[in-house]
Amino acid sequence: MQETVELIVHSAGELCTVPPEAGGPQRGERLGELGLIRDGALAVAEGRVVAAGPTESVRRRYRGLRELDAGGRVLLPGFVDPHTHLVWVGDRAAEFEQRIAGATYLEIMAAGGGIMATVRATRAATVGQMVAETLPRLRRLLAHGATTVEIKTGYGLETATELRQLRAIARLQAEQPARLVPTFLGAHAIPAEYRDAPDAYVDLLIETMLPAVVEESRALGWASLPFCDLFCERGAFDLAQARRLLTRAKALGFPLKIHVDEFEPLGGTRLAVELGAVSADHLVATPPEEIALLGRSSTIAVSLPCTPFGLAEPHYTPARALLEAGAALALATDCNPGTAWCESPPFAIALACRYLRLTPAQAIVAATLNAAFALGLGEEVGSLTPGYAADFVLLDFEDHRHLGYRFGTNPVVLVAKGGRVVVG
Ligand code: NIG
């Protein structure tokens, strides 16, 4: 083992290892264990952490290796962004102005704008155009520390374009270093052509699109199926439709995610728990009894504070209640052209500290380890304890609490993926 060790990374300031809790996410009120080592170091071999501890002891164990000196900067696991809609074409700046003037997101959507506006632009695009528009966003996310990024389809809402979005994700994986996790979100909205027959669109999803996604995943050489996600909301999919699609997807072997309670509670959180979804996302209008259910389940609670902020809505995820109920809370950007064009996990953390009342330490764990569990990758990324990928970031300050405290500039000065510096 010792011969293969190639790098020591050390910080005279804070190394946050973010340990898993009994092999799982950090749950409930125990969220926030940073595993902080002052003057700490990592030893890296073949892209993975093999040791983490006080610098002197790591040095003694692995003498004479190449060293990366972080100075006094905070050394953290790379951020995991477990919820984005990054592959889209065009923008919705005009809708942003309409919302400022008083129109609501759901009103704009009901009038044929919103998600459908981006669908029209994305349907007209080739895979190459999708990649060309998305790659700069992904590079900016990476520059803000995101070393693992989930990306949803959902701007096709027809088989061919949904598959092109999956191909775009595969191509983006080949063109840049962040690890990408695909999600099929054919159930993002009822497309205009099915407006009067939404159940027929659910039939199409079940009978045609799910099998096509299974086949495309094989063709792309993916080792496992993407997640299957659905937007359960008034104006999108109701609970019965959600149950029908996700039950079928689960039977085909898709791991599940679901957008729930963004504006109104429809019972989607209960469904997520019942179906064993890997995560339930948004969770703003979630009723107390469903918070309790989620708290007792293994489904990760993903909060997206950039979304109410982006919409200038006053309501955020009731994070303290979720923690009291024992839930495993994670954070994501939700980067999308409608509600939250945010390419910065540190900004999501800054919002979470203020509006979810998380401490910086809690928000950091939610955006690293717990976010990795929201992607089923909690044993591979999101921590800097031995065995995990050596995906790490350096922050341009000496106290981790400055993450959250400060906002509006990028604190990330170096990003490494698998022990290799990719930014900085
Ligand atoms: O997570 N809520 C649904 N989907 C996105 C918004 C997508 C869009 O408006 O384009 C969200 O907020």
Ligand code: FE
């Ligand atoms: Fe979303």
